[in-house]
Amino acid sequence: MHYIGQPIKRIEDPRLITGHGTYVDDLVFQGTKFVAFLRSTKPHARIKIAKREGIFTGEDINPGKDFPIATNETTYIGQPIAAVIAKDRYEAYDLLESIEVEYEDLPYVIDPYEALKDEKKAYSGLKSNIYINKTYSKGNPEEAIKNVDFVIEDELINQRMIASPLETRGILAYFDGQRLNVWSSTQSAHFLRRNLVQFLNYSNIRVIQPDVGGAFGSKIIAHPEEYAVSKLALKLGIPLKWVPTRTEEMISAGHGRDKSMRFKVGFNKNGKIMALMGTIVGDLGAPYSDANDDESGNVLSTTKMVLGPYDIPNASVTAYAVHTNKVPTTSYRGAGRPEATYFIERIINIIANELKMDPIEIRLNNVVKPNEMPYDNGFGIVYDTGDYVDILNKAKKYYTELSAEAKEKGYCTGLAMYVEITGFGPWEVARVFTKSDGKIIAITGSGPHGQGDATAFAQIVAETLEIPIENIEVKWGDTDIIEDGIGTWGSRTVTVGGSAMLKAAQELKSRFIEIASKMMNADIEELEYKEGTITHKTENKKLELSDIIKYAYKNGISLDVTSVYAVSKPTSPYGVHMAMIDVDKELNKMRVIKYIALDDIGKVINPMLAEGQIHGGVLQGIAQALYEGAKIADDGSLLNSNLGDYGFPTAVESPEIKWYYIEKGLSAHPTGSKGIGEAGAVVSTPVIVNAVENCLGKRIKTMPLSLGDSL
Amino acid sequence: MKVIENNEKTKIHLKINGNVYEYETEPRRLLVHVLRELGFTGVHVGCDTSNCGACTVIMNGKSVKSCTVLAVEADGSEILTVEGLAKDGKLHPIQEAFWEKHALQCGYCTPGMIMEAYWLLNENPNPTETEIREGISGNLCRCTGYQNIVEAIKSASQKLRINQTPYQHQ
Numbered sequence: 057m058h059y060i061g062q063p064i065k066r067i068e069d070p071r072l073i074t075g076h077g078t079y080v081d082d083l084v085f086q087g088t089k090f091v092a093f094l095r096s097t098k099p100h101a102r103i104k105i106a107k108r109e110g111i112f113t114g115e116d117i118n119p120g121k122d123f124p125i126a127t128n129e130t131t132y133i134g135q136p137i138a139a140v141i142a143k144d145r146y147e148a149y150d151l152l153e154s155i156e157v158e159y160e161d162l163p164y165v166i167d168p169y170e171a172l173k174d175e176k177k178a179y180s181g182l183k184s185n186i187y188i189n190k191t192y193s194k195g196n197p198e199e200a201i202k203n204v205d206f207v208i209e210d211e212l213i214n215q216r217m218i219a220s221p222l223e224t225r226g227i228l229a230y231f232d233g234q235r236l237n238v239w240s241s242t243q244s245a246h247f248l249r250r251n252l253v254q255f256l257n258y259s260n261i262r263v264i265q266p267d268v269g270g271a272f273g274s275k276i277i278a279h280p281e282e283y284a285v286s287k288l289a290l291k292l293g294i295p296l297k298w299v300p301t302r303t304e305e306m307i308s309a310g311h312g313r314d315k316s317m318r319f320k321v322g323f324n325k326n327g328k329i330m331a332l333m334g335t336i337v338g339d340l341g342a343p344y345s346d347a348n349d350d351e352s353g354n355v356l357s358t359t360k361m362v363l364g365p366y367d368i369p370n371a372s373v374t375a376y377a378v379h380t381n382k383v384p385t386t387s388y389r390g391a392g393r394p395e396a397t398y399f400i401e402r403i404i405n406i407i408a409n410e411l412k413m414d415p416i417e418i419r420l421n422n423v424v425k426p427n428e429m430p431y432d433n434g435f436g437i438v439y440d441t442g443d444y445v446d447i448l449n450k451a452k453k454y455y456t457e458l459s460a461e462a463k464e465k466g467y468c469t470g471l472a473m474y475v476e477i478t479g480f481g482p483w484e485v486a487r488v489f490t491k492s493d494g495k496i497i498a499i500t501g502s503g504p505h506g507q508g509d510a511t512a513f514a515q516i517v518a519e520t521l522e523i524p525i526e527n528i529e530v531k532w533g534d535t536d537i538i539e540d541g542i543g544t545w546g547s548r549t550v551t552v553g554g555s556a557m558l559k560a561a562q563e564l565k566s567r568f569i570e571i572a573s574k575m576m577n578a579d580i581e582e583l584e585y586k587e588g589t590i591t592h593k594t595e596n597k598k599l600e601l602s603d604i605i606k607y608a609y610k611n612g613i614s615l616d617v618t619s620v621y622a623v624s625k626p627t628s629p630y631g632v633h634m635a636m637i638d639v640d641k642e643l644n645k646m647r648v649i650k651y652i653a654l655d656d657i658g659k660v661i662n663p664m665l666a667e668g669q670i671h672g673g674v675l676q677g678i679a680q681a682l683y684e685g686a687k688i689a690d691d692g693s694l695l696n697s698n699l700g701d702y703g704f705p706t707a708v709e710s711p712e713i714k715w716y717y718i719e720k721g722l723s724a725h726p727t728g729s730k731g732i733g734e735a736g737a738v739v740s741t742p743v744i745v746n747a748v749e750n751c752l753g754k755r756i757k758t759m760p761l762s763l764g765d766s767l
Numbered sequence: 768m769k770v771i772e773n774n775e776k777t778k779i780h781l782k783i784n785g786n787v788y789e790y791e792t793e794p795r796r797l798l799v800h801v802l803r804e805l806g807f808t809g810v811h812v813g814c815d816t817s818n819c820g821a822c823t824v825i826m827n828g829k830s831v832k833s834c835t836v837l838a839v840e841a842d843g844s845e846i847l848t849v850e851g852l853a854k855d856g857k858l859h860p861i862q863e864a865f866w867e868k869h870a871l872q873c874g875y876c877t878p879g880m881i882m883e884a885y886w887l888l889n890e891n892p893n894p895t896e897t898e899i900r901e902g903i904s905g906n907l908c909r910c911t912g913y914q915n916i917v918e919a920i921k922s923a924s925q926k927l928r929i930n931q932t933p934y935q936h937q
């Protein structure tokens with residue numbers, strides 16, 4: 057019964073393909089009322105709202121404060137400033153129109169470089185717009201750059217994106233007089249619970265994460281509306297539901313990336329980079345602390361990872377995270393690592409073009425060598441395992457073929473490499489127990505929302521217990537059914553959640569064996585466990601799991617195991633991706649024809665699911681290169697606030713993607729795996745931009761390319 | 768001529784997946800919300816500008832975005848939603864193919880995507896890859912990158928053609 061490593065079909069699918077999933081807006085209690093929020097139309101203003109019956113303001117949610125709901129001062133267009141409660145969503149939106157708001161404009165700042173000057177504060181309560189200012193250094197770049205053959209200085213922009221999961225956020229909250237019950241489209245029931253407990257100063261809270269229609273980082277934090285609806289539900293004692301429109305979603309949530317790097321790089325004739333200096337500026341948007349805590353960590357990730365898989369001996373990079381009067385930015389698939397990969401891979405491509413060097417050769421001249429692993433990059437990150445030289449050599453074969461085809465057909469090719477950090481701690485929980493009828497229930501503390509981890513967990517438990525996968529039911533997303541949990545993000549679930557699951561399953565298995573030893577009056581060493589049957593090695597005795605389970609319940613022995621798996625360091629997958637692109641200069645049109653991904657993510661638990669993650673991530677990264685980006689006007693308003701204008705790709709724009717993997721660099725976790733949830737989005741953006749740049753022979757600085765600025 | 772005032776409700780009849788439902792509605796209410804209220808919560812809302820197709824159902828033989836139809840407009844029509852595709856617990860070949868090819872992740876676009884595929888394969892039982900991609904271009908998916916959806920529809924078209932007695936609804 058080998059399940060690990062097999063392309064097992066998803067156990068999640070039957071409900072979802074028949075329309076029987078339960079997403080938050082599918083739920084309703086008798087008497088549920090609908091909540092809608094009025095949102096600021098000004099980037100920075102003092103506000104006064106005429107209070108009336110049925111209209112709730114910041115004073116009702118967070119008296120005297122401007123976050124989560126603005127009370128006196130609003131700091132971005134889209135910020136919630138009042139809420140209404142009505143019979144249904146139609147009447148709620150009618151009611152919104154009747155609210156009177158007086159705005160008194162305040163000076164606002166949209167451009168992060170202007171915000172750095174600190175002349176206009178994004179919020180009157182700020183001492184400075186600068187939230188983080190931190191420099192990472194190694195070697196002596198000032199000196200080293202004097203002795204190189206070439207120096208290039210420039211700026212690269214990684215634009216603001218909107219995560220845009222197909223299901224927006226949404227919440228249903230109901231206080232039963234003792235306990236607040238909350239259903240939310242979130243990435244973690246447990247993390248949301250902890251946030252609500254703190255905000256409401258009330259601990260009898262149960263949070264349920266029902267089916268969630270994607271998130272891509274946008275549903276990690278507790279959003280202002282989630283706090284507000286929970287507070288109102290606690291206060292009013294009636295079931296309340298909130299689901300925003302797509303336009304509201306786009307003007308208020310899921311904004312990510314939005315970083316730029318000004319750099320100076322020194323390199324030699326062979327393409328070897330000797331010194332890198334630069335400044336990375338990340339735009340945090342308005343000072344909403346839940347978002348800022350999330351995104352400022354991502355700005356640091358960008359900076360700590362900006363050296364890529366390369367051994368750059370001298371480097372100094374300063375990170376700024378700065379407030380502006382825009383939607384607070386949060387994690388978006390990759391959470392800081394895509395920007396890092398983008399900057400360094402673009403720099404490498406620029407150098408390669410300058411020297412007319414092969415893209416693989418220049419990388420071979422710079423990568424960390426296998427005998428240097430584990431490798432401390434000097435900016436606070438250790439790459440644990442892998443062989444970057446080997447994967448480049450393997451990529452050479454594909455790239456040579458692709459280039460030959462491109463030459464024949466008049467297309468262009470480009471390539472990029474990445475190293476990633478995944479599997480973040482601090483811990484994750486798993487619980488595995490056996491019902492008296494023999495059913496095995498496996499519960500994870502993480503919160504899958506599309507990635508298919510439940511299937512991977514079932515594989516892990518089935519393989520450990522050597523029983524058919526059908527005997528296992530996997531559950532998650534309810535703070536009542538497991539001790540605690542962290543959540544699903546940072547490509548951590550299969551690896552960290554899976555290691556917790558593996559530990560719990562192993563412990564349950566030992567418990568089975570212990571009970572059998574009691575039943576057979578034998579030492580544990582005398583027993584052998586195989587496919588759910590325990591046999592005595594020398595005597596002719598055997599027990600089935602069903603016998604053991606019956607005995608356990610009858611004798612008051614619990615078959616319920618919870619294990620907490622603690623993690624200290626992330627683990628680093630890596631890979632090389634490449635693409636063939638058709639660039640039509642006259643029509644200003646670009647189309648990706650073929651895309652090849654080659655990854656090492658350690659042990660692959662389920663190749664079908666891992667490949668699905670690559671497909672999805674790669675298209676999101678391609679879309680950043682070619683189509684998507686939040687267009688923000690000078691007054692801070694979002695110009696493309698719907699899925700038509702925003703550039704969201706359809707099946708027509710998506711290319712054929714081929715995925716290959718090697719399993720050379722296993723992680724130290726019990727699963728041996730590394731994360732792949734974000735890898736596609738981390739690397740595909742520079743792959744595409746490099747290809748277009750190679751085609752045009754002209755340096756590209758901004759995205760998305762289809763806007764035509766680059767041509 | 769029948770005139771319904773703004774706040775007035777009117778009775779409509781919808782035949783959904785073979786059963787007739789009676790519903791009282793204001794003229795402004797969208798079909799998508801009525802379908803969901805009647806229990807067809809597999810019909811999803813992904814946007815407010817008719818771009819995403821998560822709300823796609825078959826109405827009188829055509830695939831339509833039910834967020835862009837008023838419920839009163841749909842009075843008397845026959846509607847097929849994803850809940851009506853499987854028969855006697857047996858999955859429709861398109862549903863089977865979506866499962867086999869891993870053509871869904873979060874599953875939110877899936878009901879609309881499957882209904883669009885159902886319509887597409889009715890119109891064109893043997894579509895090329897380009898025809899499939901164009902055929903589902905009104906349906907957005909954020910998770911899959913579409914490739915496995917295209918594969919699933921290809922495989923479903925084969926299954927449906929190999930089937931001697933073509934699968935028919937009702």
Ligand code: FES
Pocket residue numbers: 811812813814815816817818819820821822823832833834835
């Ligand atoms: S809900 Fe998006 S098109 Fe209907």
Ligand code: FES
Pocket residue numbers: 222269270506870871872873874875876877907908909910911
């Ligand atoms: S599977 Fe998530 S949107 Fe398509």
